[in-house]
Amino acid sequence: MKRRMKRARSKTPGRPASRHSVKQNGDKTMYVAMNRFLVKKGFEEAFESIWANRESKLTDMDGFLHFDLLKGDETEDGYVLYASHAIWRDEDSFTGWTKSAQFRESHARVKPTVEYKGRPNLELFTAVEGLSIKNWDA
Template identity: 30%
Template structure:
């Protein structure tokens, strides 16, 4: 199982527009072979005070939205990125002002999970 995470710093003034883009997406990725699921996570920058043991909003931190897709294999994900559906899903580019900096793309292999039966990868 592969998890692809796109960490995206969204300018505060564009947060609603950014979220609307995902609410109104055409779900092309959902139909691609090997696709498992998609989640979009809203940032909640928080600060922990060790002395008091309390949490409070961190108004100085730049939060990142995370767009996560789960795939059965890396080959399935790569095939999605080479597909016409991928190009169509990413055709309507948002304005550059929507972003507070560059995105970060991360790919991870799930080697253990509390809710998935995974084959032994031999690692």
């Protein structure tokens, strides 16, 4: 039985929403790579500076679509949650990035001292369904 999807409605006038299925082995896939960091309170500016001043090589890579650095809440034990959120066309594109010279170069730079709680936690996702506003960058 084929599942029918409800028509998506935008809450913003003049910006139609678009709901889409994401095919696992078809033309449309999406792969999300997120690294979660717990940064000790007081080191937020230094951590954000690392990202703001880096020479990113992501846009050199085939299959790279989008990147955001996200800041979350402070934890009870005095750390601030951050997540780097990169969207790739598919898993092969992300894997290609991790094996590239650009990846090694981007991660080899000396960085300002920041105190972390543990190592970054890498989480990987394959999209199975999506909803967006058409031309959301506009």
